[in-house]
Amino acid sequence: MDFQDFVSVNCVIFGYDFEKLNVLMLDRIMTEPASGKIIFTDKILPGSHVNFDEDINSAAKRVLFEFTGIDNIELHQFRTFGALDRLNRQDRDVLWLRTIGQDPYQRVVSIVFYSLVDANKYEWPIQHQKEHHQMYNPGWYPINDLPKEMAYDHHFILDEALAFLRDGVKYNPLVFELLPEKFSLGLMQKIYETILGRNFDKRNFRRKLLKMPFIVPLNEKQQSVLHKPAQLYYFDRKIYQQVRKNNYDLML
Amino acid sequence: MDFQDFVSVNCVIFGYDFEKLNVLMLDRIMTEPASGKIIFTDKILPGSHVNFDEDINSAAKRVLFEFTGIDNIELHQFRTFGALDRLNRQDRDVLWLRTIGQDPYQRVVSIVFYSLVDANKYEWPIQHQKEHHQMYNPGWYPINDLPKEMAYDHHFILDEALAFLRDGVKYNPLVFELLPEKFSLGLMQKIYETILGRNFDKRNFRRKLLKMPFIVPLNEKQQSVLHKPAQLYYFDRKIYQQVRKNNYDLML
DNA sequence: TCAAAAGTGTTAACGATACACCCATGA
């Protein structure tokens, strides 16, 4: 028994596809060892154990990369889940853990991270995704139509993470991780509307954003769109940091 | 090596004493094993390992009780600290861990909880505090005049927890854990001023609070105070829950 | 009668909301 056996990380990756909000999940496929016949399948959040010699952040990044090929994104720590029975509430989980050679009654504490990304950037399989993880078949599942069957306490974790995201997105610059370099205010509005599940008045929304000094207009407009081309803006991280240091409020 | 060796909890207990904001810390006293001569002393946050058969919450409560005698308070999970070198950045820590028979290069992830309490309720030693922990000598240390020498990454944890408290106190009903059953608005104002480190205009502050439906006036006033006795109020948890469910904003 | 905190009202500036029409583009 070693450090790796007791501490794990999970990643809740929210992906916005310019239409709806999704979450990234993998397939968990339980097969009969002899015949290969499928006993059950359900969905599972990317996650794995933390190595002895890595920070928990690095572990989260590594695990996400190994399972999905997603690289170079910001992961934010969200919460740690450590209920006694979190791995053995369902028969499926007990069976699964026994089969992969783990004790279902072993304690595992999981540190959960989350992120918000552009779902369209990732279509699986991603090239450099490690071979043996391809079977996990990463995919986007819409928040409004989630798979019913999930491993362990992952449905609970996901629900909590979603609430956290919805709150966080109002006070933190999370959407800029998702927006392209150059974006229109209309796009930004659509993103907020999707994530928060409510609509904003266009004029009021723009007024508000335009007052934020870190949303800076470019000398550039949209090209070859079949409507009036929109003014493009960028997010100035330096100005944001400064404003944040002094002010400490802001955002919607 | 077992679960207990890898996962720990720490508690950052903020105590308001109606004058200033304090944090609860213990003495860490390193003595020469033979002579008993003191090699160094510094301060440490209450913390210990999580037992195999307890939830992380319960572990935090147990640990706090064992070290300080504090019982029956709300502990809120704050963040998990898992940097590789968090236990061996200072010579003191390495020496200490070796002496108590632990490997300074062992990984330990710590789940940190925090709370806000009335410091005057606790004066040490508390009766039912376990015998062998008395040597840790729990005490309140003012936030504005902290001990310089702290164990491990505890100064860092404390700083982060303080920022978290200051933010959280604006959106969560944390101050009601601290306020007596029946309180005046003047007291509430003093508490917010102390925690946030800035002053409010009395009239504006009261107007704001009085609009909150869960702050309910009693048929009762202060007694035998040497000034005009204040109207007393109580915090109605039920109304609060309901308002929160619908509204999801509020507080200062 | 004094000290100490309680309690109170108004104004001005700002932010939030509600609402409807014209504009530029490519197909």
Place this chain on the structure above:
DNA sequence: TCATGGGTGTATCGTTAACACTTTTGA
């Protein structure tokens, strides 16, 4: 010329912020 999303102004309302004096009590 049409469909599409971009872009704009104003009025109302509620919230915030600034400000000074009177009241009640016990000592």
